[in-house]
Amino acid sequence: MDIVVIVMIVLGLFFYFAGSVGVIRFPDFYSRLHPAGMMDSMGLLLVMGGLAIHVATGVATGDPKIIESNDILSAVKIVLIVVFVYITSPTATHAIVDAGVRAGLGPWTKKKSEDSDGKRMD
Amino acid sequence: MKILGWLTVLMCGALLIFNVSEFPDMGDANSPANSKQNLSEYFLKKAYHDTKVPNVVTAVLADYRGYDTMYETAVIFSAGLACFFLLRIFRKKGPKSRFYRHTPTGVTLRIDEGGKLPEESDVFKRIDSIWIPHDNIVRITCRLVVPFIQIFALYVIAHGHYSPGGGFQGGVLLGASIILIAVSNNLRAGIQRMSEKGAALMGSAGVLIYAGTAALCLLLGSQFLNYNALAKLLHIKPVVARYNGILIVEIGVALAVMAVMVWIYYNLSSAGKHDEGL
Numbered sequence: 001m002d003i004v005v006i007v008m009i010v011l012g013l014f015f016y017f018a019g020s021v022g023v024i025r026f027p028d029f030y031s032r033l034h035p036a037g038m039m040d041s042m043g044l045l046l047v048m049g050g051l052a053i054h055v056a057t058g059v060a061t062g063d064p065k066i067i068e069s070n071d072i073l074s075a076v077k078i079v080l081i082v083v084f085v086y087i088t089s090p091t092a093t094h095a096i097v098d099a100g101v102r103a104g105l106g107p108w109t110k111k112k113s114e115d116s117d118g119k120r121m122d
Numbered sequence: 123m124k125i126l127g128w129l130t131v132l133m134c135g136a137l138l139i140f141n142v143s144e145f146p147d148m149g150d151a152n153s154p155a156n157s158k159q160n161l162s163e164y165f166l167k168k169a170y171h172d173t174k175v176p177n178v179v180t181a182v183l184a185d186y187r188g189y190d191t192m193y194e195t196a197v198i199f200s201a202g203l204a205c206f207f208l209l210r211i212f213r214k215k216g217p218k219s220r221f222y223r224h225t226p227t228g229v230t231l232r233i234d235e236g237g238k239l240p241e242e243s244d245v246f247k248r249i250d251s252i253w254i255p256h257d258n259i260v261r262i263t264c265r266l267v268v269p270f271i272q273i274f275a276l277y278v279i280a281h282g283h284y285s286p287g288g289g290f291q292g293g294v295l296l297g298a299s300i301i302l303i304a305v306s307n308n309l310r311a312g313i314q315r316m317s318e319k320g321a322a323l324m325g326s327a328g329v330l331i332y333a334g335t336a337a338l339c340l341l342l343g344s345q346f347l348n349y350n351a352l353a354k355l356l357h358i359k360p361v362v363a364r365y366n367g368i369l370i371v372e373i374g375v376a377l378a379v380m381a382v383m384v385w386i387y388y389n390l391s392s393a394g395k396h397d398e399g400l
């Protein structure tokens with residue numbers, strides 16, 4: 001089971017990394033929100049899922065005095081974190097996009113990429 | 123008047139800097155906080171014995187160092203007061219025209235000054251002039267999340283004895299939940315839930331609970347903030363009285379922090395007009 005956990009967490013970290021690269025590399029405000037929202041959701045699901053499995057199946061402590069414990073309650077709490085972030089994170093992305101549209105920021109297009117920063121869409 | 127303000131600020135600053143020389147040096151091995159036979163060791167070893175609170179941080183914050191926390195609460199309250207006095211405008215200047223939405227049809231009405239304003243109801247909803255479109259997603263998500271935030275805040279306040287948390291953190295969470303309502307709907311929705319007067323009253327009530335508990339100990343024939351004295355009033359052992367005294371004080375802190383957070387938000391977001399805001 002440890003291998004599954006390690007694979008999930010490493011994969012989750014990869015998604016987080018891809019998200020951060022995306023935030024830096026994408027051309028404008030709206031497209032940057034895309035990796036920020038999507039990659040974070042996937043990364044969170046994998047990392048937290050890995051942690052939940054790790055906690056639920058028992059922690060090998062290595063110390064013979066402390067027996068292996070499987071902590072289902074903590075696993076449920078970790079799953080709850082994922083649930084709440086899955087409700088709030090897309091809403092936050094939506095609200096930020098709304099704010100951008102409201103402030104009059106136009107989307108990026110290849111044609112007029114030179115004046116993409118802060119160009120108003122009228 | 124400006125010069126007077128500057129003078130006051132400079133003199134207070136000078137006083138503070140002057141007193142820094144009295145402090146022990148950074149990392150001084152013989153300072154009370156660091157030396158072996160003194161404070162830290164005592165707190166870590168005796169905190170549970172003295173107060174029955176397993177979380178040493180809470181015991182130090184609300185009991186050993188109770189004066190400091192009391193004035194921290196007072197400082198937070200005076201921050202709220204300062205925002206109120208600096209920003210609040212009672213004259214109805216505001217925008218000349220008001221916007222209403224007819225909910226069944228989605229039509230937006232602009233009513234100029236002097237026009238007949240419709241009754242505020244589910245059919246006619248007043249909306250801010252700077253934010254006209256519907257935003258149901260944000261509004262409903264926030265409505266879904268707010269109760270969980272508040273439950274968690276109460277847990278943080280009540281469980282401060284056993285885990286990280288306490289009055290300040292729980293109060294901030296409670297305040298944030300009301301600010302979230304105000305952000306996701308409009309400022310008036312927040313004021314409906316918690317009026318300005320209510321915020322001011324709760325803020326002062328929080329400070330009063332803290333200082334009042336302390337003064338009650340004085341009246342019961344003990345030192346200021348010595349919760350042992352509450353044992354006579356509650357008919358419990360002195361150690362348990364300390365435990366409960368910390369809880370009462372934390373509740374006061376939470377009330378004050380929540381109310382002041384909300385109050386400052388109202389004043390800052392509407393520039394003191396409490397009419398239209400974020």
